Amino acid sequence: MKTLLSIFILGLLSALPTSAQDKQEPYLSIKLEIARAIERGNAYLQSKQHKEGFWGESKYPAYTALALTAAMRSPSYDEADYIKKGYAWLSKQQKDDGGIYGKGLGTYNTATSIVALVSTGDTSYHPAILKARRFLINQQTDWDTKGEADNKYDGGIGYGGSYQHSDLSNTYLSIEALKLSRHIAQDDASGKQPELNWEAAIQFISRTQNLKETNELPETGDDGSFNYFPGNSKAGHRTKPDGSKVLRGYGSMSYAALLSMIYAELDENDIRITAVKSWLSENFTVKENPGLATKDDPSLGQQGLFYYYHTMAKGLAAANIDTLRTKDGKQIDWRNELSNAILSTQAPDGSWVNKNSRWWESDPVLVTAYAVLSLEQIYHSIPE
Numbered sequence: 323m324k325t326l327l328s329i330f331i332l333g334l335l336s337a338l339p340t341s342a343q344d345k346q347e348p349y350l351s352i353k354l355e356i357a358r359a360i361e362r363g364n365a366y367l368q369s370k371q372h373k374e375g376f377w378g379e380s381k382y383p384a385y386t387a388l389a390l391t392a393a394m395r396s397p398s399y400d401e402a403d404y405i406k407k408g409y410a411w412l413s414k415q416q417k418d419d420g421g422i423y424g425k426g427l428g429t430y431n432t433a434t435s436i437v438a439l440v441s442t443g444d445t446s447y448h449p450a451i452l453k454a455r456r457f458l459i460n461q462q463t464d465w466d467t468k469g470e471a472d473n474k475y476d477g478g479i480g481y482g483g484s485y486q487h488s489d490l491s492n493t494y495l496s497i498e499a500l501k502l503s504r505h506i507a508q509d510d511a512s513g514k515q516p517e518l519n520w521e522a523a524i525q526f527i528s529r530t531q532n533l534k535e536t537n538e539l540p541e542t543g544d545d546g547s548f549n550y551f552p553g554n555s556k557a558g559h560r561t562k563p564d565g566s567k568v569l570r571g572y573g574s575m576s577y578a579a580l581l582s583m584i585y586a587e588l589d590e591n592d593i594r595i596t597a598v599k600s601w602l603s604e605n606f607t608v609k610e611n612p613g614l615a616t617k618d619d620p621s622l623g624q625q626g627l628f629y630y631y632h633t634m635a636k637g638l639a640a641a642n643i644d645t646l647r648t649k650d651g652k653q654i655d656w657r658n659e660l661s662n663a664i665l666s667t668q669a670p671d672g673s674w675v676n677k678n679s680r681w682w683e684s685d686p687v688l689v690t691a692y693a694v695l696s697l698e699q700i701y702h703s704i705p706e
Contacts, residue, residue, distance in 0.1 A: 349704045352661055356701045357397045359665050362672035363694035364393050368404050370687050375411030378687050381424030383415045384431045387438035388691035394441040395698040412438065416450055420457035421482075428482040429461050429492045436499035440506070448506050452515065455503055458496045459516045462523070463488045474529055474539060474552040477522030489551040490530045494578035494633075497523065501585040520586050526552075527582055532571045533597050546597030547571020547605075547613060548579040556625075557613045572613030574626050576602055577633035584640045602637075603646040606654055608663035624678035628692035634660060635696045639703035657700050664693050 367389045371377055378385025390408045393399065412422070412435060421428045422435035436454050439447040461482055465473040478488025479496045500518055507515040528536045529552040532543030539552055541559065549555035549569045557570035580598050588595060605612040610623030611630040638646075638656055646654045668674055669686075674693040676683035683689050 349657070352658060353701060353704060355665055356661055356697045359668055360392075360396050360694055360697050360701070361398055362668065363674070363690050363697070364396055364672075366672035366690055367392060367687065367694070368402075371404055371408065375407040377408070377691075378685070379424075382427065382431060383412055383422055383424060384427070384434040385687060385691075386412050387422075387431070387434040388688070388695065390438045391434075391441050392691050392694040392698065394438070395695065395702070397698075397701055409438075409442065413447065413450060416453065419460075420453035420455075422450075422454055422457075426481070429458065429479055429496060430481060432457055433492070433495040433499040436503055440499075440503050448510075451503050451506050452510060455500060455507060456516055458500060459518050461492075461496070462518060463526075464519075464522070471522050471525045475526070477519060477524070477526035478551070487551060488526060490527065490548060490575050490578055490582075491550065493523065493526060494582045497582045497585050498636075524583070524586050524588060527579055527586075528594060530575070531579065531594060531598070532569060533594060536594055541567060541569050543568035543571065545571065546576075546594075546599075546601040548575040548598065550575055558616075570613055571601070573602070573605065573607075573611045574630040574633050576613075577630070577637035580637040581633065581640050584637075590641075599641070599643075604649045606646045606648055606656065606659075608659050621678065624676065625680040626683060627676050627678065628674065628683055628689045628696070629681060631660060631664060631696045632692045632699075635699035635703075639699055644705065657704060661697060661700050664697055668693070 367377065371389070372380075374380070376383070376386045377389045386408055390405060390412065393402075393405050393408075415424060415435070416422045421432045423431040432454050436451055436458070439451050439454075458479065461479045463473070463475045463478055463480065465476055471477050475488040478490070478493045480488045480492050497518075529539055530549045531537050532545050532547050532549065534542055534544045541553065543560075548571050549557075553569075555569040555571060556575075557572040559567040560570050561567050576598050580595065580602070583592070583595055584590075608631070611626050612623070614625050615621070615623030634656070644655070644657075646656055648654060664674070673686040673690045675686040675689050678684075
């Protein structure tokens with residue numbers, strides 16, 4: 323049905339004068355390329371599904387959740403047996419505590435699984451989604467004095483288990499999952515659904531930002547970028563002219579924070595949002611994950627590149643940003659820049675992989691899912 327509708331729309335566009343076509347569909351060519359790349363990427367993922375229905379490693383349901391979400395969001399989505407098989411497997415991974423995980427990384431696996439289940443629109447998954455939401459909310463940190471954000475990790479969410487502190491990555495993924503499933507919780511007739519402490523979550527996010535006006539922690543910079551967790555950045559430190567050291571923020575966490583603050587309904591004119599938007603504009607690039615590279619080792623910028631692409635697409639789309647202005651004053655259409663970067667690196671078999679193996683990005687299943695989801699985000703966010 324979607325394919326026939328697309329053909330019909332293309333037929334209408336072809337009947338318009340060229341100027342009208344350009345005005346109504348400036349992204350027509352790139353949309354066709356994106357749609358084709360998504361089809362090839364999803365076909366690759368389908369070929370990598372295990373006979374039991376899962377992808378990647380069975381102890382990490384996130385692989386399966388990402389692949390299923392990619393299949394569901396395809397412009398040419400067609401209900402298929404392999405998708406049903408995947409969801410049947412995923413739904414069986416839920417534990418008594420509500421989490422959807424195998425062995426460890428409970429937050430990450432549960433959050434991505436919620437997004438996959440929500441993407442079906444199938445009400446039969448609502449009880450499982452509600453249980454999984456409770457699991458995520460119960461992971462929110464509140465150390466020391468209960469009800470007060472008196473510990474720097476309070477308000478955030480971590481991996482869980484032996485991983486004893488909150489981090490921005492798990493917090494962003496949890497916030498996204500809770501936001502996308504909020505309507506299900508609101509429709510729950512029991513009236514017993516818990517809610518995240520959003521004020522505490524925003525406080526935690528603020529403590530990962532290089533912004534002295536809202537972050538009192540030591541080694542805080544002042545450029546608006548974001549770090550991995552309070553007092554720690556995977557980009558390390560930079561030394562200021564006076565010899566003091568401050569944390570270096572980087573792209574993927576900065577986009578993750580932007581999306582989190584939007585979903586937490588922070589005012590768009592809040593200094594935390596305007597500051598990170600400014601940093602992202604001035605440091606825009608699709609060649610690397612900005613902030614991670616150093617003069618001694620430029621290759622560090624390739625770390626987490628496809629995770630970065632994914633957070634970029636989601637963050638900028640949620641912020642309703644169409645163009646960015648770089649340091650040199652150049653106006654950038656991020657959708658064209660990002661889609662072209664992703665399209666140009668697709669392998670003949672439809673997959674993607676990062677030559678830099680940091681954060682599991684040497685795994686073509688994981689990276690292909692990131693790439694397809696990024697392209698789908700671009701495709702569905704293109705202004706009509």
